[in-house]
Amino acid sequence: MKTVAQKVMAILDAFAAGDVRLNLTELCRRTGLPLATGHRLVGELVQGGFLDRGPDGTYRIGTRLWRIGSQATAVTGLRELALPHMEDLYEATHDNVQLAVLRDGRALFVERLRGTRSVPTVTQVGAALPLHATGVGKVLLAYAPDAVADQLIGGGLTKHAARTITDPDELRRCLAEVRANGYAVTKDEMTLGAASVGAPVRAAGGSVIAALSLVVRSRTVDVRRLLPPLLTAARALSRDVTAHWRGESAGPPEEV
Missing domain, CATH: 3.30.450.40 (GAF domain)
Structure with a gap:
C-alpha cells in the first residue's frame, strides 16, 4: 500500500520522461493509481501550483515546482x-x-x-x-x-x-x-x-x-x-x- 507521499511522488515522477503534457488517464496509467485517487491528488497539486492544468484538460509541471527544483x-x-x-x-x-x-x-x-x-x-x-x-x-x-x-x-x-x-x-x-x-x-x-x-x-x-x-x-x-x-x-x-x-x-x- 503506497503512502500519500509516495502517490504524489509517483505523479510528479510521471513527467520525468520529458512529456510536456499528460492527461489524467495517462497519469493514472503511469502511476498505477485508481482514477478517483489520481483525480483527487492531481487536483490538489494544481491548487498548490505544483501542476498546471491546460484548457484541453492536460497537465504539466507547475511553476512552483519548477522554481523549487x-x-x-x-x-x-x-x-x-x-x-x-x-x-x-x-x-x-x-x-x-x-x-x-x-x-x-x-x-x-x-x-x-x-x-x-x-x-x-x-x-x-x-x-x-x-x-x-x-x-x-x-x-x-x-x-x-x-x-x-x-x-x-x-x-x-x-x-x-x-x-x-x-x-x-x-x-x-x-x-x-x-x-x-x-x-x-x-x-x-x-x-x-x-x-x-x-x-x-x-x-x-x-x-x-x-x-x-x-x-x-x-x-x-x-x-x-x-x-x-x-x-x-x-x-x-x-x-x-x-x-x-x-x-x-x-x-x-x-x-x-
Missing part, C-alpha cells in the same frame, strides 16, 4: 557558469544550444537557448531524454562508467526516430568513436528532421560532468561549421568549471 545546487552553479558561454555559442551559430547532465540513466536538460529560426526540438529545461538517441546523451554515456551503458543496453534500446541506434554492438562502437573524436553526432535519431553535435564539459581531473550541444536541421547539418564554435565553448566552460564550480551536491560523474 531549479534551486538544486549542483544545477544552479553549473547553469550560472554555462549561460555566458551558451549565449556566445548561440550568437555565433543562431542554432539551439543545450546543456545536460547525467541523472538516473537519462540526459537531464538543465538549460537551453533557442531563437525564432532554430529547429523545433522536444527538449525542455528539466526534461530527461534517452542517452542513446541524443547528442548530449551519447557524450554523457561515452564517458560514464561501463555499468551505465550495460544497464541501458540491458533494458533495451528504444527506437525514437528513423535512425535511432537500437543494436547494442553498434551503440558500443559509436561510444568508442565519441571517446576517440571528443564529440558526438546524431541525425534523425531523437526527432525526425533534427541533428545534433555534442561535446563534453569537464571538471578538475578531467571527469566529464556535463555535455553541451548544438541542434540543427538534419538536412543542413554541417559538422565542420558547428564543431569549432561548439568545442571552443565547451573548453571555455570546462575551464570555468575547473576554476569555480565545486559541485557541492554532486556525487560521482554518473550522478551529477
Whole structure:
C-alpha cells in the first residue's frame, strides 16, 4: 500500500520522461493509481501550483515546482557558469544550444537557448531524454562508467526516430568513436528532421560532468561549421568549471 507521499511522488515522477503534457488517464496509467485517487491528488497539486492544468484538460509541471527544483545546487552553479558561454555559442551559430547532465540513466536538460529560426526540438529545461538517441546523451554515456551503458543496453534500446541506434554492438562502437573524436553526432535519431553535435564539459581531473550541444536541421547539418564554435565553448566552460564550480551536491560523474 503506497503512502500519500509516495502517490504524489509517483505523479510528479510521471513527467520525468520529458512529456510536456499528460492527461489524467495517462497519469493514472503511469502511476498505477485508481482514477478517483489520481483525480483527487492531481487536483490538489494544481491548487498548490505544483501542476498546471491546460484548457484541453492536460497537465504539466507547475511553476512552483519548477522554481523549487531549479534551486538544486549542483544545477544552479553549473547553469550560472554555462549561460555566458551558451549565449556566445548561440550568437555565433543562431542554432539551439543545450546543456545536460547525467541523472538516473537519462540526459537531464538543465538549460537551453533557442531563437525564432532554430529547429523545433522536444527538449525542455528539466526534461530527461534517452542517452542513446541524443547528442548530449551519447557524450554523457561515452564517458560514464561501463555499468551505465550495460544497464541501458540491458533494458533495451528504444527506437525514437528513423535512425535511432537500437543494436547494442553498434551503440558500443559509436561510444568508442565519441571517446576517440571528443564529440558526438546524431541525425534523425531523437526527432525526425533534427541533428545534433555534442561535446563534453569537464571538471578538475578531467571527469566529464556535463555535455553541451548544438541542434540543427538534419538536412543542413554541417559538422565542420558547428564543431569549432561548439568545442571552443565547451573548453571555455570546462575551464570555468575547473576554476569555480565545486559541485557541492554532486556525487560521482554518473550522478551529477
